[in-house]
Amino acid sequence: MRRLANILWLGIKELRSLAADPVLLFFVIYAFSLAVYSQATGISFELRNASVGILDEDRSPLSLRLREALLPPHFKPPEAIAADELDRLMDTGRYTFVLDIPPDFQRDLIAGHQPQIQLNVDATAMSQAGIGAGYLQQILAQEIAAFLKADPAAPVALQMRIAFNPDNESSWFTGVVAVINNITMLAVLLAGAAVIREREHGTLDHLLVMPVSPLEIALAKLWSNGLVITLATGFSLWFVVHEVIGMPIAGSLSLFLLGVALYLFFATAIGLLLGTVARSMPQLGLLFILVVLPMNLLSGGNSPFESMPFALQVIMSAFPSSHFVAFAQAILYRGAGFGIVWPQFLATGLIGALVLAVALLRFRAAIAQATT
Structure with a gap:
């Protein structure tokens, strides 16, 4: 005692x-x-206010539709850039993503060809680069399918259920850490x-x-x-x-x-x-x-x-x-x-x-x- x-x-x-x-x-x-x-x-580990530049060499209704599909809060309003500015703007870190839509993109797509859109990613912003590239791929695929009135559904539907953090709030994780x-x-x-x-x-x-x-x-x-x-x-x-x-x-x-x-x-x-x-x-x-x-x-x-x-x-x-x-x-x-x-x-x-x-x-x- x-x-x-x-x-x-x-x-x-x-x-x-x-x-x-x-x-x-x-x-x-x-x-x-x-x-x-x-x-x-x-x-924050979520994709928020990612900067996007668009090099639109097609200037078609479809390319305009793709540009308007990138909305807040995930992306800032996309900004149009010129071809000779792309490398300089990426080097200076002005944009995390730059979409390069080639000429005659809409026409080739309607004709049944398989044109490609180039996505330039600044991978120094690792969190936004990884998540944002996936978001952009999904958004562009949905908009192109809607424009062509195609069925975007996959043969197998994936039903995702997020447990323990349904809204993917990174503040819950970082606060406890x-x-x-x-x-x-x-x-x-x-x-x-x-x-x-x-x-x-x-x-x-x-x-x-x-x-x-x-x-x-x-x-x-x-x-x-x-x-x-x-x-x-x-x-x-x-x-x-x-x-x-x-x-x-x-x-x-x-x-x-x-x-x-x-x-x-x-x-x-x-x-x-x-x-x-x-x-x-x-x-x-x-x-x-x-x-x-x-x-x-x-x-x-x-x-x-x-x-x-x-x-x-x-x-x-x-x-x-x-x-x-x-x-x-x-x-x-x-x-x-x-x-x-x-x-x-x-x-x-x-x-x-x-x-x-x-x-x-x-x-x-x-x-x-x-x-x-």
């Missing part, structure tokens, strides 16, 4: 220390509010900064003369910083992602927060470990870039985990961040219950416990070194 009381009061000291640090406090509030909203709404990444980022930074702050302010020496053990000091830092992250995560998901952005939370928010608390044993342990290695906040920042940023990028939140090379998948499976992303998406998007996500919970807990043990040993060694 004395050890638990020490851990409790030391953790309360950490919370007071965080509350007295306006920079870190603002950083926590910003990371789970404005940062999530701006990332969710500012980054922002929350997931910020959980790791803040947990590592807060735990690491707590250790460095003790060293820089000289309060670590005060703790060492108190009747507390290094284990109690470390656990106090872990639970206090983990509590702050868990509460901020719950607020961000309920208010920013659900209320402001409008994403429905399909599964149990309490189950997800339970998984967050489990994952924080790993993330805060990483911060504690880096805090014992770094001697100042700039050094902690450099270590953060080397460790946490690659872990976030390769965890499966920003790109499908299955798209990575197999060897990289095996390596990242040893990090709880990949399992965290898997059960977070399963709960929040697909409404999965504990019976589905328990393997990811188990893997996160086991790996997190191992890293936590290493971090505690390292912290105890650093404390012992400080006393000598």
Whole structure:
């Protein structure tokens, strides 16, 4: 009971220390509010307002019809260009797509020939280039079939049903990814900064003369910083992602927060470990870039985990961040219950416990070194 009381009061000291640090406090509030909203709404994977130029060498009713079929919000109103301007406008990035309709296109089409329309695509805009080329192909095929009064129906009709995100809202995806990444980022930074702050302010020496053990000091830092992250995560998901952005939370928010608390044993342990290695906040920042940023990028939140090379998948499976992303998406998007996500919970807990043990040993060694 004395050890638990020490851990409790030391953790309360950490919370007071965080509350007295306006920079870190603002950083926590910003990371789970404005940062999530701006990332969710500012980054779009849909095709919107793509610029289109049309080199119309046919000037027929059909070519005019094709031009008028490209409508907002997917495309900006197409602009007519001259033949000698095509290369220059593509080189300067003025248009993402340029349609080149050849001379006598309508006449050759009616005569039963197979004329071709050239579509020039600026593939540096990867998202718009891939999606927009497919949209343009579909629109042009439909308009040409309607002009010829042909039946555009395929022998087999494809009925598409989009599950979990019927409107293909990219903000639902980027908002949750922002929350997931910020959980790791803040947990590592807060735990690491707590250790460095003790060293820089000289309060670590005060703790060492108190009747507390290094284990109690470390656990106090872990639970206090983990509590702050868990509460901020719950607020961000309920208010920013659900209320402001409008994403429905399909599964149990309490189950997800339970998984967050489990994952924080790993993330805060990483911060504690880096805090014992770094001697100042700039050094902690450099270590953060080397460790946490690659872990976030390769965890499966920003790109499908299955798209990575197999060897990289095996390596990242040893990090709880990949399992965290898997059960977070399963709960929040697909409404999965504990019976589905328990393997990811188990893997996160086991790996997190191992890293936590290493971090505690390292912290105890650093404390012992400080006393000598």
